[in-house]
Amino acid sequence: MDRTFEKWLPLLHPPEKMLFLSGPRQVGKTTLACSVLDSSPDKGLYLNWDIQAHRQKILGREDLLAPIRRYGHRPLVILDELHKMKKFKAWLKGFYDENRDDIAIWVTGSGRLDLYQKGGDSLLGRYFLYRLHPLSLGEIEGVFKGNKSPDPDEIWDSFIQGDILDGNITPLFDFGGFPEPLIKQSQSFYKRWIRNRRERITHEDIRDLTQIDDLDRLEYLIQLLNPRIGSPLSINSLREDLEVAHETIKNWLSALKRVYYIFSLAPFYKRISRSIIKEQKSYYWDWSEVQDKASRFENMVISHLYKACHVWTDLGLGSFTLWYIRDKEKREVDALITRDGNPWLLGEIKIQKKDISPSLIRFAAVLDCHRLVQIVLAPGIHNQVKTDSGICHLVSASRFLRYLP
Numbered sequence: 001m002d003r004t005f006e007k008w009l010p011l012l013h014p015p016e017k018m019l020f021l022s023g024p025r026q027v028g029k030t031t032l033a034c035s036v037l038d039s040s041p042d043k044g045l046y047l048n049w050d051i052q053a054h055r056q057k058i059l060g061r062e063d064l065l066a067p068i069r070r071y072g073h074r075p076l077v078i079l080d081e082l083h084k085m086k087k088f089k090a091w092l093k094g095f096y097d098e099n100r101d102d103i104a105i106w107v108t109g110s111g112r113l114d115l116y117q118k119g120g121d122s123l124l125g126r127y128f129l130y131r132l133h134p135l136s137l138g139e140i141e142g143v144f145k146g147n148k149s150p151d152p153d154e155i156w157d158s159f160i161q162g163d164i165l166d167g168n169i170t171p172l173f174d175f176g177g178f179p180e181p182l183i184k185q186s187q188s189f190y191k192r193w194i195r196n197r198r199e200r201i202t203h204e205d206i207r208d209l210t211q212i213d214d215l216d217r218l219e220y221l222i223q224l225l226n227p228r229i230g231s232p233l234s235i236n237s238l239r240e241d242l243e244v245a246h247e248t249i250k251n252w253l254s255a256l257k258r259v260y261y262i263f264s265l266a267p268f269y270k271r272i273s274r275s276i277i278k279e280q281k282s283y284y285w286d287w288s289e290v291q292d293k294a295s296r297f298e299n300m301v302i303s304h305l306y307k308a309c310h311v312w313t314d315l316g317l318g319s320f321t322l323w324y325i326r327d328k329e330k331r332e333v334d335a336l337i338t339r340d341g342n343p344w345l346l347g348e349i350k351i352q353k354k355d356i357s358p359s360l361i362r363f364a365a366v367l368d369c370h371r372l373v374q375i376v377l378a379p380g381i382h383n384q385v386k387t388d389s390g391i392c393h394l395v396s397a398s399r400f401l402r403y404l405p
Contacts, residue, residue, distance in 0.1 A: 003032050003139065005032060014128075018106070022110070029108045042073045047079055049079075050084070062293070079135050092123065098127055107127070135179060136177060136405070137304065137398070138404045156345075166399050167399070173296065176289075178193075210258070221249070227292065261333065262283060267325065274328040298334060305335050307405070320339055323337075349373070352377070353378050371390075373392070374393070
């Protein structure tokens with residue numbers, strides 16, 4: 001299945017900088033990178049740190065580029081899972097500085113390559129990061145076929161004009177957005193795949209990237225998160241259930257984020273009177289794991305919005321962040337997208353068609369936000385409701401999500 005990034009990255013990424021492609025295990029990073037490599041006019045090179053023969057080449061003294069070096073050409077070199085190498089940044093910095101004019105470099109991995117953007121990064125200024133998400137409805141339904149821009153303002157204008165119909169969200173809802181189970185759409189395969197993925201993340205990725213050894217209780221933490229998806233997460237409650245220290249729970253949650261098993265939304269509190277500040281909401285990268293139907297629907301929609309924020313940010317269209325809003329009176333809005341720190345879109349998620357949420361209307365006025373959507377599961381809906389802050393769109397997920405990258 002074609003990925004939209006396969007069209008966007010060769011067009012938008014400057015070849016003189018390294019390309020970091022990060023994302024969950026089995027989301028399709030290697031497939032995408034190798035597809036770009038196969039379609040390249042120049043013979044390139046693929047090296048995977050997890051393959052012993054490739055690892056020996058990387059660590060050896062021979063010229064890695066000898067088989068592909070050609071004057072006047074810039075072949076693509078893909079370095080997969082290189083972040084597992086000790087002191088990989090120092091090695092990569094030297095490799096890039098020596099060969100930057102001769103090759104294009106892609107570095108792919110599932111170990112939160114974006115962590116290495118933090119302070120003291122020896123690679124600073126040498127790469128751009130892109131985050132690959134599971135498949136979304138817009139990607140599957142072909143809204144972005146060709147070279148259509150993912151520009152957020154153009155997307156919103158297309159949405160309010162209502163020029164496309166509903167897509168089919170049932171396979172995504174049932175099997176998630178990871179390519180292999182979604183393509184197969186077999187319950188027996190899906191159950192084995194999801195169990196295998198969970199075990200590999202907890203027993204391989206976390207073991208390799210952290211010092212956590214209490215894997216049994218870590219797996220129990222994953223189970224405890226399931227009924228808490230979409231709710232402000234109390235670390236104290238988890239600490240009592242698991243009988244471990246508060247700091248231990250925080251470290252385990254950080255590890256699950258690092259290996260792309262969960263992600264979290266922080267509460268937005270600027271200009272919100274009596275806002276909660278600390279409690280985050282957690283969601284699975286694979287929303288199909290959520291057992292409760294309403295929570296799974298929320299996780300799926302939030303994942304689409306989260307992906308859109310990353311795409312727009314990574315492609316240089318602004319700095320987009322996804323939040324939620326909740327005050328101490330328990331008035332809440334499920335999603336707020338800010339653009340360069342300013343409220344850009346407010347969204348409420350309801351599994352059933354209902355009247356527009358009073359909290360959505362209230363916080364839209366407080367934040368002076370005029371892009372308002374209430375997203376529902378039922379198909380065939382797009383009603384425009386006038387509010388004091390502008391038009392609120394009551395719309396089916398199968399329609400609205402098609403517009404997002």
